[in-house]
Amino acid sequence: MLYYEGEFDTQEIDLVCVEEGYRCLVSEHAGGLVGYSDLPQSSLVLCDEITSSLLTETALVETIAVVGIGGSTLGIKAIDRLLRSTTPHAKKIVYFENSDPVSIAEETAQLNYEKTLFIVISKSGGTVETLSIFKHLIATFNIPLQDSKQIIIVSDDGSILSQFADHYSIKRFVIPSNVGGRFSVLSAVGVVPLLLAGFDVAAILRGAHSFGERFWDRQEDHLLHKAAFYVANAKNHPINVLFSYSDRFEEFGKWVVQLWGESLGKKNQEGERVGLTPISLIGSVDQHSFLQLIIEGPLNKTVTFMSVKHSNETLMIPEMNLPFLEKSDFVNGKSFDTLINAQCHATMQSVAQSGVSVDEIIWESVDEVSVGEMILYYELLTSASGALLEIDTYNQPGVELGKQILQTYFNH
């Protein structure tokens, strides 16, 4: 269960924009152009398929090594971190992402090859980091490819990586062609590794599905209000901060940053550069780092505060009076949950008083259903904002030039 509260009331919001946002999303999704909101239902089939076959086949696996980068890992890492502490028996997932030799060597050295399942994920199938690391792993462990039971491929149907998988009769899963990489966490991209690791993926999908149903039924219009507010204020408030009060949101924040930044940073139909810059912070830690800038720096930011009412961890601050440290006794006998939530709300109040626009998302607890809800919430928020910015939310033409330049460095 999630609660949303914000300043995006009808006085500030252009209701024409709200309707326009809704209309665009309906048209995108009904036309089949954009497929991510179908995933909560279609991936249930995938869950059944995996549960009835692969789950027993991979029972002896101890570690899942995900080889991928960007949209192929950020969502998995977000869910892994959010639900790890309440899913203690889940298998370990390690991530081979960056072309950083130090990380690759360290992670490789820690693998117990015999007990590892490699899941190679690339939507296009041609990601240079992913394929280079995959080759390194094949060479290091001398992995046999033909009919390999230790490799799973997740990619677009017909991609070069999918063709490679078919050539060697390696098990593969398809990312629907109308689902972009950064919107793909509820497709095979997230479902395959998370389900095989032991997470309750079906419950995540149910949460996402129910949020989607409510949204299409106009019961979650606050999301459209927020998008309309952000877009109307994009010039004055070009930076959107997500301030999450739990360490478990670290990777979720990175997932939001990709979704928001890469979807909305675009040239619009007039060729004008538009976009909103996402920043993810963790409270209370970043009260001691970034808060000063929010409170007294330029008024160019909005802040969304995210907190967890009940963390499932009942740790208390002891009733302990230490000489000279009486100053901190005001929290004695309270739970750390109470402290961190009070810090969240005190900070939100001080930020709002400084003139910064804030809103709030409260998680009753971090459970599978809420995780699913929140994923669809941010995906729909991004789509609505993109529609109102009049851009193509789903492409990323700006990153191509760097890839071309990279090739020229090696072609001589």
Place this chain on the structure above:
Amino acid sequence: MLYYEGEFDTQEIDLVCVEEGYRCLVSEHAGGLVGYSDLPQSSLVLCDEITSSLLTETALVETIAVVGIGGSTLGIKAIDRLLRSTTPHAKKIVYFENSDPVSIAEETAQLNYEKTLFIVISKSGGTVETLSIFKHLIATFNIPLQDSKQIIIVSDDGSILSQFADHYSIKRFVIPSNVGGRFSVLSAVGVVPLLLAGFDVAAILRGAHSFGERFWDRQEDHLLHKAAFYVANAKNHPINVLFSYSDRFEEFGKWVVQLWGESLGKKNQEGERVGLTPISLIGSVDQHSFLQLIIEGPLNKTVTFMSVKHSNETLMIPEMNLPFLEKSDFVNGKSFDTLINAQCHATMQSVAQSGVSVDEIIWESVDEVSVGEMILYYELLTSASGALLEIDTYNQPGVELGKQILQTYFNH
């Protein structure tokens, strides 16, 4: 050894500002108002003191538990991460920072109390997260306080935490009063835990010292040019991105974010809100996340690219031709170092072509001397920028209101 290259040539830069920046820094430091640039020398004495006494006393310690937050941990974590892979025998350091009960419980459960040294760090001595966690650890492990050899305190002289330490005859170290928390990594804050863990702190201090000497001797004026450029363009380019091409820069990036954000986000002498918003990215990973926004989004950012020429890890991409995956063969037989550096430069070229102002810092390798240099580089860059923004770089008045509101939540 570090190399700096940027577009901050004399054509764009107001040389009056450069001189003004230098003059302000000389005056701040010579007057004793600001003390961080004395640390590279004064902390050498501290190193000797610790080496000749505590180092043998703590020889059996296996884990150092740092209890602190913000400026009391960010710098330690940055150095720990940067030098960990080349200091394999260093003792484990764990960090108790956030008031997040899930993290605190997990880290507590992993501690082997008998073999743990607790270093409690708070400049003011009254940080509520730090004191609450300290109480929790005392209660959990029933730590005897009188004459404790398992606790070390690092705090301002005369702070309540220092008085507490003296009351129980607990060993303590002092943070000089003219060194702010976020500028304190080369004081006892960083020296004590890092030296006891086994890092070569003296070499870090030597690197910082030599950079400082060169700066005061006007051999590192590029730093002043950069500050002048940032400040002159603060309205057009309010966001400064640090794009570091190695996973080892993750925590260093967070240290920079605090230093930059908290120092420069201020009301100036006219009461106007000024400041520059820092963002830390990791390449190549964030090419798949944030790059699109930099290239096609609003021209409101500068980008500093940071890379490591030789990572000390010679991992190669195998000469392997896989059917259908020939597209990635152009990097076959190259090192991952070559790949990640080529990615850095290709991305920098594409970002520059898109009209964004870029500069570059190249580390010959990640060694102690370079780490020290880089720390002083960013501290002086921050001071110079603050001087030109005509603010008090060293305070953080904006965070007080939230602390007061927090108290009121508990005072009834």
